[in-house]
Amino acid sequence: KQEVTQIPAALSVPEGENLVLNCSFTDSAIYNLQWFRQDPGKGLTSLLLIQSSQREQTSGRLNASLDKSSGRSTLYIAASQPGDSATYLCAVGELSGGYQKVTFGTGTKLQVIP
């Protein structure tokens, strides 16, 4: 059974700092990994999707990397802003019995202090 862990559970940084969020998964036979953002009381917003054949994806100040062999992904946020404060979740997509399945990590709650 796939298990997805995110460390740290919470992170507080001053505005302008670069930061890295970590995601690890136990079964490396994945076909993609997706990073989401969740604001308090809101739904999940997709940030980046990395296919298993890719090493990284970039969108603006965000860069996500994937290392399947080690079961790890990182989300790099450059020049953090207070508006980046949210919970960030990674989700691993895999084939299970011929069907697609998604398993979520535990999340990292980020606070960017002005």
Add this chain to the structure above:
Amino acid sequence: DAGVIQSPRHEVTEMGQEVTLRCKPISGHDYLFWYRQTMMRGLELLIYFNNNVPIDDSGMPEDRFSAKMPNASFSTLKIQPSEPRDSAVYFCASRSGTGMNTEAFFGQGTRLTVV
């Protein structure tokens, strides 16, 4: 497309009552997922469907929970009877199974409070 639509947004009910949560996936998406989110356990997959057929319901906590997808544009998650420990935010998500570059899209969630 308006995205994944869930209703109601908020539901407060008394213990023992039946609760029905509704979801309309994005048109053309052939996968639909129901998740439950709590502070203690994070996001948990309850059940998912492919082409309206339930594929994996191993995450459904008890027989009190049931889910249906009568057609490609509608799914329900029912709790009967509801209990206070069922209080959580329930999310529905959909994605297309075609190809590898398929993002999952989530609804805004239904916040359920059982008193």
